[in-house]
Amino acid sequence: MATPFATAIQIAQSIRDGSTTASAVLEQHLARISEREGEIHAFNLVTTEQARATAQHIDKQAKAGNALGALAGVPVALKDNMCTRGIATTCSSKILEGWKPPYDATVVTRLQQAGAVMVGKTNLDEFAMGSSTENSAFGPTRNPLDTSRVPGGSSGGSAAAVAAGFAAASLGSDTGGSIRQPASLCGLVGVKPTYGLVSRQGIVAFASSLDQVGPFTHTVADAALLMEVIGGHDPLDSTSLPQPLPSLTAVLDQGVKGMRIGRLVGMPEGCEPEVLARLEAAFAALQQAGATIVDITLPSLEFGITAYYLIAPAEASSNLARYDGVRYGLRVDSPDLNSMYGATRAAGFGAEVKRRIMLGTYALSAGYFDAYYGKALKVRRLISDDFATAYSSCDVILTPTSPTVAFPIGEKADDPLTMYLCDVFTIPTNLAGHCAMSVPFGTGAHNMPVGVQVLAPALGEQAMFRVAAQLERAS
Amino acid sequence: MATPHSISIETVAKVANLARLNLTPQEMATMAEQLSGMLEHFGGIDKLDLSAVVPMAQAVPLKNVLREDVVMPSLDRDEVLASAPDAHDGRFRVPPSAGQES
Numbered sequence: 269m270a271t272p273f274a275t276a277i278q279i280a281q282s283i284r285d286g287s288t289t290a291s292a293v294l295e296q297h298l299a300r301i302s303e304r305e306g307e308i309h310a311f312n313l314v315t316t317e318q319a320r321a322t323a324q325h326i327d328k329q330a331k332a333g334n335a336l337g338a339l340a341g342v343p344v345a346l347k348d349n350m351c352t353r354g355i356a357t358t359c360s361s362k363i364l365e366g367w368k369p370p371y372d373a374t375v376v377t378r379l380q381q382a383g384a385v386m387v388g389k390t391n392l393d394e395f396a397m398g399s400s401t402e403n404s405a406f407g408p409t410r411n412p413l414d415t416s417r418v419p420g421g422s423s424g425g426s427a428a429a430v431a432a433g434f435a436a437a438s439l440g441s442d443t444g445g446s447i448r449q450p451a452s453l454c455g456l457v458g459v460k461p462t463y464g465l466v467s468r469q470g471i472v473a474f475a476s477s478l479d480q481v482g483p484f485t486h487t488v489a490d491a492a493l494l495m496e497v498i499g500g501h502d503p504l505d506s507t508s509l510p511q512p513l514p515s516l517t518a519v520l521d522q523g524v525k526g527m528r529i530g531r532l533v534g535m536p537e538g539c540e541p542e543v544l545a546r547l548e549a550a551f552a553a554l555q556q557a558g559a560t561i562v563d564i565t566l567p568s569l570e571f572g573i574t575a576y577y578l579i580a581p582a583e584a585s586s587n588l589a590r591y592d593g594v595r596y597g598l599r600v601d602s603p604d605l606n607s608m609y610g611a612t613r614a615a616g617f618g619a620e621v622k623r624r625i626m627l628g629t630y631a632l633s634a635g636y637f638d639a640y641y642g643k644a645l646k647v648r649r650l651i652s653d654d655f656a657t658a659y660s661s662c663d664v665i666l667t668p669t670s671p672t673v674a675f676p677i678g679e680k681a682d683d684p685l686t687m688y689l690c691d692v693f694t695i696p697t698n699l700a701g702h703c704a705m706s707v708p709f710g711t712g713a714h715n716m717p718v719g720v721q722v723l724a725p726a727l728g729e730q731a732m733f734r735v736a737a738q739l740e741r742a743s
Numbered sequence: 744m745a746t747p748h749s750i751s752i753e754t755v756a757k758v759a760n761l762a763r764l765n766l767t768p769q770e771m772a773t774m775a776e777q778l779s780g781m782l783e784h785f786g787g788i789d790k791l792d793l794s795a796v797v798p799m800a801q802a803v804p805l806k807n808v809l810r811e812d813v814v815m816p817s818l819d820r821d822e823v824l825a826s827a828p829d830a831h832d833g834r835f836r837v838p839p840s841a842g843q844e845s
Contacts, residue, residue: 370822463802477801506808507801574785585762592763594835599828605840606763614765622764626774627781629762630750643788645798650791652799685781701802726802 271486273433283341290326290341310428314388340383345435348389351470360404363616373470390425417674420450445694448706452669452719463701464509467502475583492516520737525558530662542712553742564658568650578644585628669706673716748782
């Protein structure tokens with residue numbers, strides 16, 4: 269498949285066979301950063317010097333004939349909610365000002381061990397709360413394909429960095445669609461793995477029962493490779509699944525003959541006609557390749573947003589209690605401890621984070637717990653049951669990733685509820701703990717990319733990647 | 744217009760205190776309006792019969808994950824304290840708490 273820039277696999281191969289060097293590859297990417305980062309703002313920090321040192325180290329290893337890792341010399345970008353030892357990690361929030369983590373996230377260590385070259389920390393909606401990367405304390409990221417539009421969110425910087433050729437691949441985190449939706453809006457592959465398949469150790473927690481790390485890449489094969497590098501059990505994460513990661517790169521050529529693809533009956537309102545047309549084209553392509561299309565229903569789908577926007581803020585209100593001006597980041601001096609907490613948090617958090625802390629605290633507070641949080645957990649069960657029924661008759665489900673293509677910057681910024689409704693197709697996967705990925709499949713309105721979402725049950729990554737690879741071949 | 748799901752400024756103030764979040768009067772007014780709008784939308788789940796549904800707090804059935812109690816290196820204290828807003832004598836330093844509560 270033709271990609272606008274070299275893929276991670278191509279780069280790693282050309283360094284391995286000696287036709288280029290990690291340093292030369294890095295300089296190409298740094299040159300693109302110099303050229304376009306000013307208008308796009310994908311990064312909170314570009315780690316030029318560290319990247320050059322890493323690339324030189326890889327080149328020495330290559331020259332000495334030492335074995336190289338799977339991603340040796342591949343420039344990667346990390347969402348700025350992943351801990352990097354000694355390198356500022358901000359979550360795009362003023363409250364973490366000046367903080368340098370004393371350890372690396374497990375996924376960061378695994379990328380380093382595979383020889384990846386980290387080029388920088390990417391912008392996000394503050395604490396990953398948003399769907400457009402407009403909620404960053406450091407200003408919005410713009411979509412490289414049309415800079416008047418959002419890149420999606422919350423991992424918008426990681427998506428923009430790959431779409432603009434600043435990095436060959438990147439990592440994001442996905443709590444309710446924060447990898448898949450920006451992948452869709454920027455024309456990339458984006459994967460939300462099964463909950464527990466990728467370590468959360470060292471990822472700044474937003475909603476712990478929903479958060480997962482995954483890759484952004486230009487191709488399905490790159491995504492499979494990144495998954496194999498970052499995935500698998502981590503003893504440092506007690507929610508990490510004990511079973512080994514199934515091979516994903518090995519299944520990409522298996523095709524979809526005989527697979528059963530679920531088609532959702534009762535599509536929610538609000539989808540652009542071009543998006544629905546691309547979805548139909550995706551079904552036709554899979555059918556032509558030998559798959560069977562099966563009608564399925566998810567009766568509780570419309571309640572997913574409600575469940576999510578009660579559960580995620582509830583968990584966030586607890587997780588974000590740690591930003592109290594004591595151990596790291598910002599402190600607003602006050603005469604006593606309690607007023608220091610309140611003043612620090614008021615000055616350090618942006619509007620959306622405050623809104624979610626308030627919503628979550630309210631949903632958990634005495635007198636309202638049963639009416640909101642308790643009900644949301646029951647709706648979560650209904651959605652999980654809906655999926656179980658659907659997957660008894662199909663192997664994967666296809667939906668749009670986002671109801672619309674990338675929207676103009678500012679269009680939904682003042683209307684949080686409308687922004688939340690964008691997440692209707694991505695949220696149920698997180699609630700159920702399943703996997704899903706977005707695959708670019710042509711363009712829609714304004715010639716902007718449309719992503720098709722492939723959903724699979726927990727640990728259904730192999731089926732999901734087979735279908736994704738088939739869609740890529742057909743696009 | 745009050746609905747079963749609307750939230751008053753007084754409730755916003757109470758919740759803000761629980762969350763240790765100092766909000767300006769303007770922020771409280773906006774918060775009351777926006778949260779009321781959301782809660783009204785969320786009230787759609789009231790039409791579901793959830794009486795027999797078991798709540799689902801997490802997706803993974805893992806529980807009581809144990810490991811051997813092996814001594815491993817801890818975080819470097821100086822490195823941790825280097826990022827603290829205020830540190831003294833190997834510890835985090837904070838303003839006084841006793842006797843200051845209103």
